[in-house]
Amino acid sequence: MRIALFTEVFLPKIDGVVTRVVRTLEQLGELGHEVLVFAPGDPPAEYAGHEVVRVRSFSLRFLYPELKVGVPTPAIARRMESFHPHVVHTVNPIWLSAYGVLSAGRRDLPLLASFHTDVPQYTESLRVGWARHPIESWTQFLHNKAEVNLCTSGPMVDRARQVGIERVELWPKAVDTVAYHPATWSGGMRATLTDGHPHAPLVAYVGRMSREKGLDRLVEVMQRLRERVPGARLAMVGSGPYLEDLKKRFDPGHTVFTGYLSGTDLAAAYASADVFAFPSVTETLGLVALESMASGVPVVGARAGGIPFVIDDGGTGFLVDAEDVGGWVDRLTLLLTDTGRRAAMAVAARAEAERHSWRAATEALVGYYEQAVETHWREHRPLNGPFLDRFAKPMPRATD
Template identity: 70%
Template sequence: MKISMFTEVFLPKIDGVVTRVTRTMEQLAELGHEVQLFAPGDPPAEYAGFTVNRVRGISFKPVYPEIKVGMPTPSIARKIEEFQPDVIHAVNPVWLAAFGVLSAKRRGIPLVASFHTNVPEYTESLRIGWLRQPAAAWIRTLHNQAAVNLCTSGPMVDKATAQGIRNVELWPKAVDTDGYSPERRSRKMRARLTDGHPEAPLVIYVGRLSAEKNLDRLAPIMRKVRERVPNARLAMVGSGPQADDLKKMMDPAFTTFTGYLSGADLQSAFASGDVFAFPSVTETLGLVALESFASGVPVVGARAGGIPFVIDEAKTGYLVEPEDYDAWAERIALLLNDEALRTEMGHTARSEALRHGWRAATESLVDYYQRAIDEHRS
């Protein structure tokens, strides 16, 4: 099968969408399929043996400087004609991937789209709330051109359907359980994450440092945690547009900002925490929670978005009302203080992660591609 894939984000940026795209490309290569990818900014020229077509991108300043908005050019149409895809996959179509939608409709190519970021909700946290309704209408219009629309969690299937998006199906969750493993835990990394206090109980967050992640809530949460666990510390792993503001909010006496980590360092950081705190209310899935599970670390997360689809209450972590800071502190402190409970939950979380491999998720995706192709032929 030949697949033209359009994405709004790709390497060198790292986030859940990029991870989903890269892992999927790796699996598609192993399964013998062909892919051409269109991505904005300055991605690598190839990935997993497939050509990555670079599309000039402009920074989404001042709202989100990390995001590169791809500017479609006539060369894209020529490359599609040369490749002759069986199906087009628009990943999170907003701008560049919207051109993938248009290309599919113009050329009569079967179309699959996937919904990874709830852009209308993000407009509020990014202080461009006036765009919420137009964004929702635009995204609904794009997705309703597709034969199949994919979401990565049950709650988001329901939400997308409620927003008027048709033909919505579940693209199974998946995680790398080889790279992310309890075996990556290290005293050296704990010392780095705790600023030289490796024995201290450690709460960790890994991901983008940006407004839509609701990370400002960790400041009052950690103050309340330390009322219960006085030597508890917080590690913030990642970078993003809110980094400087968060450094001003968090108490430097017990908070460490590592900046961006990747590869073995990132895997070790995940495994070296005691509890993963995930306050975001806008996740469509929350891949970092699955990566924490794979690392044997339980998650305390917001009862919102796709997170309830990931956390099995009191088995792999806890769900908390987003703004109930006392409840957050109680659950985090419970895990920090009870090593046996924490270890048991970590083992259960690891077992859960082992059930969700990338091969099965990608085979499911290929089935959806084939459905779109078959429907187009009929």
């Protein structure tokens, strides 16, 4: 199968959406499928054997400097036509992927869209709340052009339907249980994360340092935690537009900011912590929580968004109401001081992670591609009308 994939984010940027896209590309290649990727920024020319088309883009420096906004060009249309995909997949359609939606419609191609980031909700934390309703309407319009819409967690399936998105299905969660493993624990990494105090109790966070992640909540939590667990330390792994602000807020004597880590260093950082703290309320899934669980480290996470879809409260970790500082302190204290409870949760977390492979999730995705193709052509209506007659360039069904 040939798949044209439009994404708003891609390498070298690192986040949960990019991780899912690149792992999916790897699996699609192994399964014998061909993908043509359209991505903004400065992506590699190919990934896992698939061609990546670099799309001209600009940065939203005033709002989110890491985000590159792709600008549609005629070259995209020409490349789409020469590739002649069986299906178009748009990841988080807002701008570049929105062009993918419109391009698929113009060419009468089957369309699948995936909803990874609740952008309308993010507008509040990014202080542009006035844009929430227009973005919500735009998101609904784009997704409802697709034959199939996918979400990566049960709660986000509900959220998508709440904003008016139709034909919604679940794209199963997945995690790399080979790269992320308890065996990657490292004494050297533990020393790094604790600033030379490897025997101190260690709480870790891994992910973007951005305002919408709610990391400010951990400032008071860690202050109060040290009153009950003297010497407790926090490792903040990652980077982002809110990094410098966070450095000013946390106690520098008990907090380490590592910047971005990847590969074996990132795996070691996960496995070398005692517990993972995840206060974000805007997650559609929370892949980092799954990666922590695969590393044998239980998670204390906010009872919001997709996090309850990942954590079995009391089994593989704990769920806490986001603003309940006392609840966070209680759960973190328990896991840092009760080594037996922590060890039992670590085993359960690893076992749960092992149930979710990238191969199984990608095979499910291929099934949804086939569903989108069959639905499109079964319910096919030829493009017609004065507007479409002038601008449409319908392509025949790809059969090879």
